[in-house]
Amino acid sequence: MTVHTTSPQFKQNAARALHDPQLQKALNNVKQGFIDKRRAAADKLPEFEALRDSARDIKNHTLEHLDLYLEAYEEKVKASGGHVHFARNADEAREIILKICRDAGAKTVTKGKSMISEEIGINHHLEANGIRPVETDLGEYIIQLRNEMPSHIIAPAVHLNASQVEQDFRRVHTHLDAKRDLSEPVQLLSEARAVLRERFLAADVGITGANFLVAETGTSIIVTNEGNGDLTQILPRTHIVLASIEKLVPTLEDVSQLLRVLARSATGQEMSVYTTFSTGPRRSGDADGPENYHVVLIDNGRSAMLGTSFEEMLRCIRCGACMNHCPVYHAVGGHAYGWVYPGPMGAVLTPSLIGVDKAGHLPNASTFCGRCESVCPVRIPLPKLMRHWREREFERHLTPASVRSGLGLWGFVAKRPALYRLATRAAMATLGFAGRQRGRFSWLPLAKGWTKYRDFPAPQGETFQARWKRERNGRAA
Amino acid sequence: MTSARDDIFANIRRSLGVKGNETIRNQIVQDRLERAPRGVIPARGQVSGEERIALFKTMAEASLATVTEVASAMEVPQSIALFLRNHNLPASLRMGDDPRLKVMPWSETTLEVSHGPSEGRDLNAVSHAFGAVAETGTLAMISGPENPSTLNFLPDNHIIVVSAKDIASDYESVWNRVRFAYGKGSMPRTVNWITGPSRSGDIEQTLLLGAHGPRRLHVIVVRE
Amino acid sequence: MSDLTMSRPEKPRVGLFVTCLVDLMRPSVGFAAVKLLEDAGCIVEAPVQTCCGQPAYNSGDRGTTRDLAQRMIETFQGFDYVVAPSGSCAGMIKKHYPELFEEDPNWRAKADALAVKTYELTSFLVDVLGVTQVDASFEGAVTYHDSCSGLRELGVKSQPRKLLASVKGLTLVEMNDSDVCCGFGGTFAVKYSDISGAIVDAKVKNIEASHAPTLLAGDLGCLMNMAGKLSRDGKPIEVRHVAEILASMTDEPAIGLAKDALRK
Secondary structure: OOOOOOHHHHHHHHHHHHOOHHHHHHHHHHHHHHHHHHHHHHHHOOOHHHHHHHHHHHHHHHHHOHHHHHHHHHHHHHHOOOEEEEEOOHHHHHHHHHHHHHHOOOOEEEEOOOHHHHHOOHHHHHHHOOOEEEEOOHHHHHHHHHOOOOOOOOOOOOOOOHHHHHHHHHHHOOOOOOOOOOOOHHHHHHHHHHHHHHHHHHOOEEEEOOOEEEOOOOEEEEEEOOOHHHHHHHOOOEEEEEEEHHHEEOOHHHHHHHHHHHHHHHOOOOOOOEEEEEOOOOOOOOOOOOOEEEEEEEOOOHHHHOOOHHHHHHHOOOOOHHHHOOHHHHHHOOHHHOOOOOHHHHHHHHHHHHOHHHHOHHHHOOOOOOHHHHHOOOOOOHHHHHHHHHHHHHHOOOOOHHHHHHHHHHHHHHOOHHHHHHHHHHHHHHHHHHOOOOOEEOOOOOOHHHHHHOOEEOOOOOOHHHHHHHHHHHHHO | OOOHHHHHHHHHHHHHOOOOOOHHHHHHHHHHHHHOOOOOOOHHHOOOHHHHHHHHHHHHHHOOOEEEEEOOHHHHHHHHHHHHHHOOOOOEEEEOOOHHHHOOOHHHOOOEEEEOOOOOOOOEEEEEOOEEEOOOOEEEEEOOOOOOOHHHHOOOEEEEEEEHHHEEOOHHHHHHHHHHHHOOOOOOOEEEEEOOOOEEOOOOOOOEEOOOOOOEEEEEEEOO | OOOOOOOOOOOOEEEEOOOHHHHHOOHHHHHHHHHHHHHOOOEEEOOOOOOOOHHHHHOOOHHHHHHHHHHHHHHHOOOOEEEEOOHHHHHHHHHHHHHHOOOOHHHHHHHHHHHHOEEEHHHHHHHHOOOOOOOOEEEEEEEEEOOHHHHHHHOOOHHHHHHHOOOEEEEEOOOOOOOOOOOOOOOHHHHOHHHHHHHHHHHHHHHHHOOOOEEEEOOHHHHHHHHHHHHHOOOOOEEEEHHHHHOOOOOOOOOOOOHHHOOO
């Protein structure tokens, strides 16, 4: 994997994020914006919960028959005049894309927002080979100027404020009047629109992702609000679709079910502004549209997840609701997770893709509050899957020694009720006595993590079981 | 060395514990592709006549489109001229070769009409929708010389004409019409579902219209 | 096996799963639970018990968890019902024990049998026993935090509120985001203390903004976390388990307060 990861430094990343006041303010927007809007959209549609079941079932059915739907899809793309390429991993995907770009004589490539393109690190590879990739989603464009990764899968620049964007635009758009007014977000948007309009018209190749692929018709689908994805794919002579293999769904009816939950879960819209269904290249008589249509189907670890407990993760439709509702994401933001996918879905997916040895913190940094699962449009049991990673870590002895020995001791005592009663009675009597003056401790040995931020309430002294035995023993028998 | 394609299929099949040639699995897949069963269809859109048109209008307006109704296709040019004047927009209009648009009396207005796809400099364009969906106020556009896709995205102001009879309850009804027109399993090069004007919330979650596509989306429902 | 709720015995025999935290830290909550259950006509017993295994389970140690779960199942299988003054410990038995023995049909059956008769305290009182009011009084406003496992695994939301509404003198003031995690998360609070500290900080701000002088919840872990943060920040808000109020057993000082710091 060539995309750099700082996932092993999750704790340091998190600490830095917690002390970044600008970031904290930006994260507040996530909390307030997305949650209420999703709730309102879900409440307005009585069938929303039934649609979530339907969406889950469609994805499960497709995954169980993925080989056959892939074959059907491939056949349909070819029949419509498109090309299908298969890539086992990121390296192969990058080489395929580079070759298509070179064959097209590409100097500039425009890009729609695509998480798989982040996963395979295509921008860096194109640049290293003399081809200029231009991100066209406003958020992606901004973070490309800053050489950052997206901090959110549907709102890549959610960690930034307007004045940071202004500084970046002034730094990069040096051909524009230095005295121009950029104090309002709408001015920033207008400037990006004008700059990117020229790029759209000049691009030789357009690369988009795909929210879904339809086996019935060989169709790729993108969902955007800006319209950038469409300009990316209809203006250049060549359109390349990047998609991981689990994006497949059987039919147009099936994708209509999924589209009914996608935008509502993501932004709280009834439907995103632009949902585009593309099938093959320009037809005879067409006045516009790409002359070449390529689909690069990327495995990169997915086929190995099938048939395992992590198969359920392959239902993910990348709406971002899990991170929008995650207290940990709200506290530290997306960059702390250290790789492409943040939040609860990242905490499950990242260890599958870059290894649990590197991403081990991610599934551990959760309170298991379950809010992510409660909003997931395809009902992925995210906490359960995070727990499965913790089990793998425990089996492979990757769990930190302090946790292991602490738990080991607790388990040893808890399995022996007589010892448990003896030990707990003594310990609580001691703690209760020591804490009786203030009712709490501001420092305790072995609980530094706890007492760094809060006091530790003192126990009442006698255990329940001791008092029960003393008061009720005769009666209970 | 095996190809990437072969390897990926082999891996999928190994993980799923299948060979790929099982009759039952193949039948299940063929059957689903053939029958394309409908899933959960929200009751909201399952209304007809005036009620459906009213729902479409309400939902389209909720997506920040503007909607107007005209009694006949012959009134469309005047309606567009009025819309442009009311918004202080130049009286120029780009459109494709759609026969439904062509027969409209453009010469009765002062509009300067030109034909063809957009090159990125047009301020105003008009397209004719294939259909619309009342459930969410969504318009369904189909690519081709009649209504080039670039007109949906490059102009600042996009006007879409839709026949009242083409407003369906749900997406599934539109797919049925597409299948009727193009054949089962076939699709036009591009189908665009459009629900409101272009927007972005990428800067501080502030909703701004006209990110890359049209700042205004104006819908004209033809009643006849 | 018949549905237990359909053939409810006249005087059900309830095994109180007191939970480790209540056993060790705050036994008065356990006695409040006993009072509530006995007032509602149950015969309550507290068999010798240790831990349900949740800390091991959430740390990926299935082996230890299974050992502890088997012990729990054996201890409690003879009761009509098992009730815990905790959503997360009841949720462990109800939702996770069956999952734990997925590949062991024999234990799976036993785990299922225990799961169907295990309840969180307030949901047992309201949903199973049909209790609509308690004989209790408490002067003043309280605010209520919905602990995550109870809320999302067991659907505990209206039950404590219904019972609190019957407490004389008490007014419930809802805080913002009452259903958002307090940042406890068991070992998470120690392993990722920086993040946990930030989450409880946000929670405490919402508690304070409610202007209620008393905070209640149904899980002692969350309560200790929030009480510890409130006292560290010097906020004079008293923190109690909801059972203490419902049973009118408020003689013990609130969580984290000394004996002499009693209200009034």
